Each structure stands twice: as C-alpha cells, then as structure tokens.
Amino acid sequence: MSFIATPQTMHFTEALPLQSGASIRDYHLAYETYGTLNADRSNAVLVCHALNASHHVAGVYEGQDKSEGWWDNMIGPGKSVDTDRFFVIGVNNLGSCFGSTGPMHVHPDTGEVYGADFPVVTVEDWVNAQARLLDRLGIPQLAAVLGGSLGGMQALSWTLQYPERMRYAVVVASAPNLTAENIAFNEVARRAIVTDPDFHGGHFYRHGVVPKRGLRIARMIGHITYLSDDVMNEKFGRSLRAPTLPASRGSLPPEGADPARGGPAPDLRDYLYSTQDIEFQIESYLRYQGDKFSDYFDANTYLLITRALDYFDPARAHGGNLTRALASARAKFLLVSFTTDWRFSPARSREIVKALLDNRRGVSYAEIDAPHGHDAFLLDDARYMGVMRSYFDSIHEELQP
Amino acid sequence: MTETVAMQALARLVPPGSRVLDLGCGDGAMLDYLQRERGCTGYGVEIADANVLACVQRGVQVLQLNLEEGLAMFGDNSFDVVLQIDTLQHLHNAETMLRETARVGRTGVVAFPNFAHWPNRLSILRGRMPVTRRLPYQWYDTPNIRVGTYKDFEVLATKNSLRILESFGLEGGEEVRWLPNARAGTAVFHFERA
Numbered sequence: 001m002s003f004i005a006t007p008q009t010m011h012f013t014e015a016l017p018l019q020s021g022a023s024i025r026d027y028h029l030a031y032e033t034y035g036t037l038n039a040d041r042s043n044a045v046l047v048c049h050a051l052n053a054s055h056h057v058a059g060v061y062e063g064q065d066k067s068e069g070w071w072d073n074m075i076g077p078g079k080s081v082d083t084d085r086f087f088v089i090g091v092n093n094l095g096s097c098f099g100s101t102g103p104m105h106v107h108p109d110t111g112e113v114y115g116a117d118f119p120v121v122t123v124e125d126w127v128n129a130q131a132r133l134l135d136r137l138g139i140p141q142l143a144a145v146l147g148g149s150l151g152g153m154q155a156l157s158w159t160l161q162y163p164e165r166m167r168y169a170v171v172v173a174s175a176p177n178l179t180a181e182n183i184a185f186n187e188v189a190r191r192a193i194v195t196d197p198d199f200h201g202g203h204f205y206r207h208g209v210v211p212k213r214g215l216r217i218a219r220m221i222g223h224i225t226y227l228s229d230d231v232m233n234e235k236f237g238r239s240l241r242a243p244t245l246p247a248s249r250g251s252l253p254p255e256g257a258d259p260a261r262g263g264p265a266p267d268l269r270d271y272l273y274s275t276q277d278i279e280f281q282i283e284s285y286l287r288y289q290g291d292k293f294s295d296y297f298d299a300n301t302y303l304l305i306t307r308a309l310d311y312f313d314p315a316r317a318h319g320g321n322l323t324r325a326l327a328s329a330r331a332k333f334l335l336v337s338f339t340t341d342w343r344f345s346p347a348r349s350r351e352i353v354k355a356l357l358d359n360r361r362g363v364s365y366a367e368i369d370a371p372h373g374h375d376a377f378l379l380d381d382a383r384y385m386g387v388m389r390s391y392f393d394s395i396h397e398e399l400q401p
Numbered sequence: 402m403t404e405t406v407a408m409q410a411l412a413r414l415v416p417p418g419s420r421v422l423d424l425g426c427g428d429g430a431m432l433d434y435l436q437r438e439r440g441c442t443g444y445g446v447e448i449a450d451a452n453v454l455a456c457v458q459r460g461v462q463v464l465q466l467n468l469e470e471g472l473a474m475f476g477d478n479s480f481d482v483v484l485q486i487d488t489l490q491h492l493h494n495a496e497t498m499l500r501e502t503a504r505v506g507r508t509g510v511v512a513f514p515n516f517a518h519w520p521n522r523l524s525i526l527r528g529r530m531p532v533t534r535r536l537p538y539q540w541y542d543t544p545n546i547r548v549g550t551y552k553d554f555e556v557l558a559t560k561n562s563l564r565i566l567e568s569f570g571l572e573g574g575e576e577v578r579w580l581p582n583a584r585a586g587t588a589v590f591h592f593e594r595a
Contacts, residue, residue, distance in 0.1 A: 334457075350466075350474065353464060353474065354474045357444075357474060357475060357476075357479070358476060358479075360420075362462060363444070363462060363464070364444075364456075364457060364462045364463050364464065365463070365464045365465055365466070366453055366457075366463075366465050367465040367466070368450075369450070383450045383453075383454065386454050387453065387454055387457050390454060390457040390458045391457050393458075394457070394458075394460050397460075
C-alpha cells in the first residue's frame with residue numbers, strides 16, 4: 001500500500017506562446033507533489049510523463065483500489081527516488097485528457113469545445129508550460145528533471161531550453177528524435193483514429209460519440225511496439241484462447257501453460273477455423289488492451305501526443321548535428337536504455353551519450369539487459385532500480401550543505 | 402590488481418587534473434582515486450552490471466558499453482589519458498583497442514599480466530599452464546584470452562607506431578625496473594602515438 005496522493009490544479013490566464021505560432025490562454029495544469037520542498041528550495045524533482053500517462057506519478061488515490069501512480073514502483077517514501085528526501089512534482093501536459101486543459105475542454109475564444117481545434121503542442125511547449133508551473137511553485141532550480149520515453153524527451157529538452165534550471169537530467173528509454181519507422185507506427189495509429197466514422201473530423205464530442213474503433217487499433221499497434229518478441233512469446237506464444245475462460249481473463253495464458261505447445265487447456269480443442277473469432281491468446285490480450293484504452297483515452301489527445309513525439313528533434317535547428325544541439329546543456333546526465341527496447345533502442349540513447357561526451361558534459365549511461373522491450377522502463381528490475389537509487393542518492397548527497 | 406600500492410604506481414602516470422577515460426574500469430576505484438587524489442575528471446567504461454552499479458554508488462561517471470564494439474563514441478584526442486588496466490587480456494580485438502586507445506587519448510596506460518614472469522615460466526617448464534594469484538584461472542576456463550609478455554607488448558607497440566614513454570613491471574605493488582620481463586607479474590606501459 002502506497003501513500004495517498006492528492007491531485008491539484010493551477011490556472012494560468014496569461015497566454016502561452018506555442019512553437020507553431022499559435023498560443024493558448026486561460027489554461028490549467030493538473031499536477032501532484034510528493035514530499036516536502038526544503039528551505040533553500042533545492043530538492044525538487046520534476047517527473048515528465050510519456051504518451052498515455054499523467055501527473056499521477058506515485059501514490060494512490062484515497063479510497064480507490066489499484067490507483068497506484070505509473071511510476072509508483074520507483075518514486076515514494078524510501079524508494080529509488082525517495083520522497084522523504086526529494087520534493088517530487090508530476091505534471092499533466094497540455095493537450096492531455098487527464099486534467100490539464102485539452103481538446104475536450106472549452107476554447108475561451110469560441111465558447112465551444114476545442115476538439116480538433118486544440119493547437120498542436122510540442123515537447124518544447126510542454127516544457128515551457130512546466131517551467132511556468134515551477135515559477136508559481138517558487139522553484140528556481142530543480143535538483144533533477146526525470147522522464148522516460150516521451151518524458152525523457154522532455155527532460156532532454158529542459159536541459160536545452162532552461163540549462164540553468166536543473167542540476168541533473170535523468171533520461172530513460174528515450175531518443176533524440178523518432179526514426180522513420182517510429183513515425184510510421186504513429187501514423188498508422190493516427191489513421192486508425194481519423195478514419196473511424198465516429199471521429200467526425202475531431203469534433204465527435206458534439207455528436208455524442210467516441211471513435212473507439214480507431215482508438216482500439218491505435219492502442220493495439222502501440223502496445224505491440226512496447227513489448228519484445230521474446231516477452232510476447234514467453235507470455236502468449238501460440239497459445240490458443242481457452243474457450244472456457246471469460247473474455248476479461250484473456251490477458252494471460254492459463255496457469256502452467258506451455259506456450260510453445262499452446263498450453264494444456266487449448267490443447268483440448270481444435271482450431272476454430274474462423275477468421276474473425278479470437279483464436280490466439282495474443283489476439284485476446286491486444287483486444288482487451290484496446291478496449292480498456294478506448295474507454296479512458298481521448299482520440300484528439302492521442303493525435304496531439306503522437307505528433308509531439310514526431311516533431312521532437314532538437315538537432316534539426318543545428319543542421320541535424322546533435323552535438324551542436326546539446327552544446328547549451330549544463331546538467332549532468334544519467335541515461336538508461338533497455339537492450340530489448342526496439343522502439344527507443346539503446347543505439348538512440350548512445351547517440352545522446354556521444355553528443356554529451358563531445359561537449360564534455362557529465363554523463364553516466366546504463367544499458368539494462370531486460371527482456372521486456374520499451375515497457376521495461378515502467379517495470380521493476382533490480383539493476384535498473386539499483387542504478388536509479390544510487391544516482392539519486394548521489395544527487396541527495398550533493399544537496400547537503 | 403586493485404591493491405592500493407599498485408593503483409598509486411599507475412596513478413603516478415596520470416598528470417594531476419587530467420581528463421581520463423578508464424576502459425574496463427571495474428568498480429571505479431581507480432577513477433575514484435584519481436578524482437580525489439589528483440583532481441582528475443573522466444568516465445569509466447564497463448560492461449558488467451554489478452560494476453556499473455558500484456561506479457554509480459561511488460559517484461564515478463560510468464558508461465555501460467561493450468569494448469568489443471570499439472570506441473567510435475569517443476573523438477580523437479578527446480582525453481588526456483586513456484587507461485586499460487587489466488583489460489587488454491580480455492579483449493578479442495586487443496590490437497584494434499590498443500590503436501583506439503592511442504587515438505582517443507593523448508597518452509595511454511596499459512597494464513596486463515606478464516606471462517613471462519618466472520613462476521609462469523617455471524610452470525610451463527614443468528609442463529603445466531600456470532595457476533597463480535595473478536593468473537588464478539585454469540586454462541580451459543579463463544577470461545584471459547590474450548596471454549602475452551612484457552617483451553611481446555614492446556613488439557606490438559612498435560608494430561602500431563606507439564612511442565613508449567615509460568614502462569616497468571609491478572610485483573607486490575613495487576615497481577620492477579631491472580629484468581621486468583622475468584621478475585614482474587604485471588607489465589605497465591605508458592605510451593603515445595609516434
């Protein structure tokens with residue numbers, strides 16, 4: 001049982017200029033904080049979230065079962081990022097669907113729900129919005145900015161946009177930009193949503209519908225890319241869905257199943273010889289994940305966030321030269337990657353390491369041999385957690401007078 | 402070979418304030434020592450998880466990389482000193498890595514077990530591969546895949562156009578300058594590109 005977290009909201013009236021040239025005003029940011037800000041305001045750690053996460057990073061909500069924050073395994077009292085030492089801030093990004101101003105909120109100029117008219121936001125825009133939140137919280141400099149995946153891109157961007165505002169940057173399972181293949185996956189997901197007849201050009205709210213079919217498929221393809229081939233084979237293999245099991249149980253193969261042989265229960269049955277029924281466990285699992293996701297995630301948010309991923313490329317303004325792009329960074333870095341992560345592969349993290357070395361910046365790099373693919377950054381692994389804990393221990397030591 | 406005396410003998414080859422790259426840095430003890438005692442900065446390179454963790458724990462910057470994949474990440478002359486302490490003998494691409502060491506560092510320091518140390522010779526004379534405190538492994542189960550001698554390294558250095566600035570043996574933490582090829586368990590070379 002973790003500690004109780006309480007979400008808060010900060011309202012901002014002043015317009016935030018966006019990279020696109022547009023701006024957004026009268027917006028609010030949902031955030032949570034854990035631990036206590038020390039007297040000299042030096043122990044704050046900002047946690048940036050990835051695609052489908054939020055400001056609810058750690059702890060649980062009062063009276064809500066299974067409401068642990070998405071990085072609750074790493075952040076909390078006595079954990080790797082120890083909230084007895086650090087003042088940890090989680091903030092929901094603009095355009096998200098978990099509390100901060102997003103496409104389902106009302107546009108102050110028109111009085112209508114934003115929908116597809118929500119301005120395109122970038123990683124840089126998010127960082128600017130987060131910086132304003134820190135201003136309001138009275139935090140001049142972070143002890144560290146921390147993020148995984150898209151959150152790692154924000155952490156990296158922080159060191160370039162506000163080089164003096166953090167001592168350390170911890171960038172996990174991230175990349176200096178997306179590869180063509182990565183953009184391609186995002187585009188398939190977007191097309192699934194946009195071509196859903198219930199999407200209505202992004203204004204589905206006024207029609208009282210949700211493009212769930214598109215969202216489901218977007219999530220299914222996303223989910224495939226977050227896992228590794230090995231872990232999928234280990235979890236599901238060629239197991240057939242046991243017909244006796246209810247659909248909601250379909251997320252895992254039966255106890256004691258031998259994935260290579262299809263598992264004991266499905267062994268008892270023949271193929272269904274159907275093209276549309278769920279035959280294999282992996283299908284059942286993906287459909288379950290898709291259904292769950294389409295119940296809570298906003299379609300416009302999915303488009304916005306995947307676009308922010310696509311656009312992020314700090315080297316672009318420097319002729320593609322990442323070394324020159326990172327020349328302005330002053331923070332000391334820890335980079336972590338996972339060997340089986342093919343969506344944000346170790347090679348991409350090493351590019352960042354190299355650019356930092358070229359600039360003679362402080363950097364450590366851990367390449368964790370974990371089987372879980374991109375998802376590994378959210379999971380418990382003794383080596384991963386050990387490195388994170390030790391690194392934050394040394395940050396804490398440096399903060400001592 | 403992390404004995405403090407030996408470490409001090411090697412640290413003497415690293416000028417104070419140097420920017421150091423330590424290839425195969427182990428638990429980071431050497432870099433830690435150089436940072437504290439000689440005001441150096443730098444990074445260690447390690448592949449073993451436990452060593453990477455140990456480095457982070459002692460505040461040594463470490464990069465988890467496989468040296469068999471080369472040093473492409475590091476620019477020419479980007480370090481004052483590149484260390485290879487008890488690393489060379491574990492590498493398949495030992496010669497390439499020696500050249501890479503000389504490319505990346507203004508100077509290089511290599512230390513490795515000297516196979517021509519007299520107890521080893523004696524063991525061979527008796528017809529058996531040596532198993533000693535310095536070479537504690539059986540021949541069929543050793544990480545030391547490159548067994549060479551003090552003299553062999555002189556030849557390899559010449560072949561790769563390296564100028565030896567200083568060389569000596571280490572035995573029991575003491576420097577061995579007289580007949581090091583026979584009298585020292587460890588060979589130490591400090592070199593630069595000729």
